[in-house]
Amino acid sequence: MSAPLPEIDAPSALEVITAFIRSQAEQTGFQRLVVGLSGGVDSATVAFLAARAIGADNVLAVRMPYRSSSPNSEADAMRVVNALGCRTERVDITPMVDPMLALISGDDEAALRVRRGNVMARQRMIVLYDRSAAFDALVVGTSNKTEALLGYGTLYGDMASALAPIGDLYKSQLRAVADALGVPEEILAKPPSADLWPDQTDEAELGASYDDLDRLLYALVDRRWSVERCVAAGLDAELVAWVVQRVARNEFKRQTPPVAKVSLRTPGVDHLYPRRRPGSRRRS
Amino acid sequence: MEYRIGLAQYAPRLGEVDGNLELARGWMRRATGEGAQLVAFPELALSGYLLSDLVPEVAMRADDPRLAALSRDAPGVVLAIGFVEETNAHRFCNSAALLRDGELIGLHRKVYLPTYGMFDEGRFTRAGDRIRTHAVGEPLGSIGVSICEDFWHASLPMLQALDGASLLVNLAAGPARAPGSSAGLAAIAGWHKMQDTYALLGTVAVAFCNRVGNEEGLTFWGGSRLLGADGSTIAEGPLYEEALVVGSIDTDDLRMQRYGLPLLSDERVELVRRELDRIIAERAGLPSPPGEGEA
Numbered sequence: 001m002s003a004p005l006p007e008i009d010a011p012s013a014l015e016v017i018t019a020f021i022r023s024q025a026e027q028t029g030f031q032r033l034v035v036g037l038s039g040g041v042d043s044a045t046v047a048f049l050a051a052r053a054i055g056a057d058n059v060l061a062v063r064m065p066y067r068s069s070s071p072n073s074e075a076d077a078m079r080v081v082n083a084l085g086c087r088t089e090r091v092d093i094t095p096m097v098d099p100m101l102a103l104i105s106g107d108d109e110a111a112l113r114v115r116r117g118n119v120m121a122r123q124r125m126i127v128l129y130d131r132s133a134a135f136d137a138l139v140v141g142t143s144n145k146t147e148a149l150l151g152y153g154t155l156y157g158d159m160a161s162a163l164a165p166i167g168d169l170y171k172s173q174l175r176a177v178a179d180a181l182g183v184p185e186e187i188l189a190k191p192p193s194a195d196l197w198p199d200q201t202d203e204a205e206l207g208a209s210y211d212d213l214d215r216l217l218y219a220l221v222d223r224r225w226s227v228e229r230c231v232a233a234g235l236d237a238e239l240v241a242w243v244v245q246r247v248a249r250n251e252f253k254r255q256t257p258p259v260a261k262v263s264l265r266t267p268g269v270d271h272l273y274p275r276r277r278p279g280s281r282r283r284s
Numbered sequence: 285m286e287y288r289i290g291l292a293q294y295a296p297r298l299g300e301v302d303g304n305l306e307l308a309r310g311w312m313r314r315a316t317g318e319g320a321q322l323v324a325f326p327e328l329a330l331s332g333y334l335l336s337d338l339v340p341e342v343a344m345r346a347d348d349p350r351l352a353a354l355s356r357d358a359p360g361v362v363l364a365i366g367f368v369e370e371t372n373a374h375r376f377c378n379s380a381a382l383l384r385d386g387e388l389i390g391l392h393r394k395v396y397l398p399t400y401g402m403f404d405e406g407r408f409t410r411a412g413d414r415i416r417t418h419a420v421g422e423p424l425g426s427i428g429v430s431i432c433e434d435f436w437h438a439s440l441p442m443l444q445a446l447d448g449a450s451l452l453v454n455l456a457a458g459p460a461r462a463p464g465s466s467a468g469l470a471a472i473a474g475w476h477k478m479q480d481t482y483a484l485l486g487t488v489a490v491a492f493c494n495r496v497g498n499e500e501g502l503t504f505w506g507g508s509r510l511l512g513a514d515g516s517t518i519a520e521g522p523l524y525e526e527a528l529v530v531g532s533i534d535t536d537d538l539r540m541q542r543y544g545l546p547l548l549s550d551e552r553v554e555l556v557r558r559e560l561d562r563i564i565a566e567r568a569g570l571p572s573p574p575g576e577g578e579a
């Protein structure tokens with residue numbers, strides 16, 4: 001009894017996700033999409049999916065480096081732009097972020113890093129939403145299921161979006177989808193990184209490989225295994241405990257803010273409508 | 285005798301009843317143009333699926349003149365179409381109307397409302413409490429109609445087969461999920477097994493009409509199917525794409541299948557009822573019915 005990686009039938013997933021993107025554009029009345037392109041596999045995959053769904057001409061990929069960002073990231077982002085032939089813009093966030101970072105101080109260097117990273121992630125989302133208004137487009141999210149479950153992301157930063165096409169794909173599944181889409185090899189091969197400070201990698205920061213995290217999350221979430229069963233299946237007990245706690249602690253990041261119920265019918269509690277209904281579409 | 289069936293595998297628009305009536309009319313014309321004598325539409329074809337509190341806004345009576353008018357546009361053709369029904373007592377049901385020449389000749393209210401996982405039907409609609417077959421005339425005699433989740437309970441198709449149905453029509457809105465294994469979508473494999481089994485064990489033809497399209501994060505997978513009474517596939521629709529799936533079942537084949545494999549006539553319904561009575565009593569914690577312990 002081992003804990004397997006979640007599998008994926010990439011062609012089926014591609015069909016489902018591209019149809020999803022198309023229908024979200026159609027239902028909201030937007031014909032264009034904006035994606036923040038970091039040069040990593042997640043945003044590259046989303047850009048490929050967006051171009052496949054609505055055409056590269058209708059996709060704006062925004063590159064938003066900070067002065068400490070790796071030049072390789074930008075080179076990889078340009079590989080995606082060139083492969084797709086989509087529109088692109090470069091917005092250097094350094095002059096926007098630095099005044100805010102100058103105001104941030106404290107003794108705990110690890111906590112400072114997180115705060116600085118959050119500022120950058122939220123600044124990128126400010127830029128992205130501004131570009132979406134100018135380009136008449138929806139912001140496409142680039143968070144995957146592994147990150148969402150672990151809460152490894154910045155609320156109202158990289159976790160913000162109008163639609164989340166890869167939000168139900170684990171990182172390891174995403175790689176299979178990226179491969180099927182033709183995402184450049186250089187991007188698939190490199191270690192995942194949020195690139196918020198030099199030499200940062202996700203796996204070093206999380207303290208485990210994505211494959212191990214995916215095995216564990218797939219067992220806990222999708223297959224509803226108990227902690228005991230996960231450990232009996234050979235997953236590291238300390239890692240299991242850490243992930244269980246982290247998933248629970250970050251539940252608040254995955255839910256819309258709760259409303260204090262006062263009236264007979266409350267939005268989101270018992271005033272329940274689909275987003276898509278007559279009159280919900282934007283007049284184009 | 286050949287009997288031609290059209291399965292309209294398309295995407296209704298959420299909450300847009302009038303638009304959906306026109307969509308249905310278009311697919312009906314295409315199907316009758318290809319000689320269909322019975323046209324099946326998806327579950328909730330006139331309202332869309334993910335309704336939540338839209339239910340009362342899209343509900344209609346089973347005798348709604350719009351349904352009758354749709355049917356009158358296809359003289360002599362049997363229509364099986366899904367809609368939100370409001371009963372006289374203002375009970376809101378996920379229903380399927382069986383119509384011909386403007387007349388309502390049968391009605392099925394979804395018995396099993398999935399309210400688990402991604403499904404929340406029991407919160408917004410009430411369950412039906414009748415399982416019937418409906419006379420549609422020769423050569424079929426009578427047919428059974430069911431809606432999506434109803435087919436995940438073997439009791440319903442088997443009751444309809446025992447009740448004399450020669451054809452089981454299932455109207456569905458099946459969302460794709462679990463694209464995990466390399467075998468493709470796990471839910472689809474499950475559906476195929478069920479349909480094959482009901483056709484084979486019930487010695488009935490099976491028509492499964494599943495919608496396509498997207499609502500919110502749900503993607504409906506299509507893949508409508510028509511099966512002969514021996515479980516063979518007569519026609520099958522594509523995944524995810526709109527399509528009209530047309531095929532013919534042969535009632536002579538059904539006749540010889542039932543002669544060669546008399547499963548239905550061998551079924552020991554009185555024994556089944558006796559055992560069901562016992563199980564019902566035991567599940568309710570009541571004394572077992574009389575007759576227990578006799579040899």
